[in-house]
Amino acid sequence: MRLLLIGAPGAGKGTQAVRIAEHFGIPHISSGDLLRRHIAEETSIGRSVRDTMRRGDLVSDGIVMDVLRKPVEAAARNGGYVLDGFPRTVEQAEVAYLVARDIGASVQVALFLDVPREELIRRLVARGQESGRTDDTEDVIKHRLEVYEEHTMPLLDYYQRRERLVTVNGSRPMDEVTWSVIVQLQKVRREFAG
Ligand code: AP5
Numbered sequence: 781m782r783l784l785l786i787g788a789p790g791a792g793k794g795t796q797a798v799r800i801a802e803h804f805g806i807p808h809i810s811s812g813d814l815l816r817r818h819i820a821e822e823t824s825i826g827r828s829v830r831d832t833m834r835r836g837d838l839v840s841d842g843i844v845m846d847v848l849r850k851p852v853e854a855a856a857r858n859g860g861y862v863l864d865g866f867p868r869t870v871e872q873a874e875v876a877y878l879v880a881r882d883i884g885a886s887v888q889v890a891l892f893l894d895v896p897r898e899e900l901i902r903r904l905v906a907r908g909q910e911s912g913r914t915d916d917t918e919d920v921i922k923h924r925l926e927v928y929e930e931h932t933m934p935l936l937d938y939y940q941r942r943e944r945l946v947t948v949n950g951s952r953p954m955d956e957v958t959w960s961v962i963v964q965l966q967k968v969r970r971e972f973a974g
Contacts, residue, residue, distance in 0.1 A: 781806060781860040781969060782880075784867070786935055787893035789924040790900035790907075792950045792957060796893065797864040799958045800965065804862075807855045811865035814847045815839060834914050836924040838931060841872055845879075853883060860888075869931045870938050877942075889968050890939035891961060893950030897925065944968060 781804050785793040794810060801808035815833060818826035825847065829839045848866055855861035867873040901921055908916025915924060939945040946964045950957050 781862075781965065782856060782888045783860070783862045783965070784890045784939075785862065785864045785893065786890055786932065786939070787950060788895060788897075788900050788928045788932075789921065790904040791893040791895045792954065793864045793893060795954060796950075796957060796961055797862045800961060801862040803962055804860070804965070806860045806862060807851070808862045808864065809848065809851050809855060811844055811848055811863075811868075814851075815844075818847070834920070836915050836920040836927060838868060838927060841869070841875065844868075844872065845875060849879070853879075856880065856883060867935065870934050873935060873938055888972060889944045889946060889965065890935075891965070892936055892939075892945060892947045893957070894947055895950040899951050900925065 783800065785797050785800075787793045794813070797808045797810065815825075815829055819830050819833070820826070825843060829843060832839050844866060848863075852861060852863065867876050901918075904916050904921045905918060907913060908918075908921075915921075936945065946968065948957060948960050948964060952960075
C-alpha cells in the first residue's frame with residue numbers, strides 16, 4: 781500500500797499515520813519529523829530550515845525531496861509506505877509522480893482527513909502548551925493554516941482527478957477515525973487485489 785496523508789496542520793496526520801502504518805506493517809515517513817530531526821541534530825539542512833519552519837512557511841522543494849527521496853524509494857521497493865506531510869503543493873506532487881513512475885511505484889491512494897478550522901486551532905494551541913513545539917503558537921498556527929489553504933488544498937482536486945482520493949471525517953475521537961480509515965483502505969486494497 782502506498783498511501784499519502786493529506787490534511788491541515790492538526791488534522792491528525794501524524795497520529796493516524798503511526799496507527800495505519802502499524803496496522804498494514806509498512807513504514808510511516810513524515811517530512812516534518814525528518815526535518816525536525818535535522819534541526820535537533822544541527823545538520824546543515826537543519827540550520828537552513830529552522831527559521832522557515834519556526835515561521836510556519838514551507839521549506840523549499842529541493843530540500844524536502846533530498847530528505848525524503850531515500851526513505852520513500854526504499855519503502856516503495858519493500859511493500860509501501862504511509863507518507864505524512866508530503867506532497868504539500870501541486871509542484872511537489874508532480875515531482876513525486878515522476879520519481880515514482882521511474883521506479884514503478886506511483887501512489888495508490890491519497891487520504892484526506894477533514895477537520896474544521898476551529899478544531900484544528902484548538903488542538904494545536906493545546907499541543908503547543910504541552911509540548912512547546914515552536915510552530916504551535918497562535919499566530920504561527922494561523923499562518924500555517926493560511927499556507928495550507930493556499931498551497932495544499934489544491935492537492936485535493938489534483939488527487940481527485942489523478943488517483944484515488946478517500947475523505948474521512950477527522951474530527952471524531954482518534955480511535956473512531958482510525959477504524960474508519962482502516963475500513964476505507966481495506967476496501968481500496970481489495971479493489972487493487974481484485
Ligand atoms: P508537519 O510536521 O507536517 O506539520 P503539520 O502539517 O503542521 O501537521 P501537524 O504535525 O501539526 O499536525 P498533524 O496533522 O500531523 O496532526 P497530529 O497527529 O500531530 O510540518 C511542519 C513544518 O515542516 C511545515 O510547516 C513546513 O515548514 C515543513 N514541511 C513539512 N513537510 C513539508 C513539505 N512537504 N514541503 C515543505 N515544507 C514542509 O495531531 C495534532 C494534535 O491533535 C496532537 O496533539 C494530537 O494528539 C491531537 N489529535 C490528533 N487527532 C485527534 C483527534 N481525532 N481528536 C482529538 N485530538 C486529536
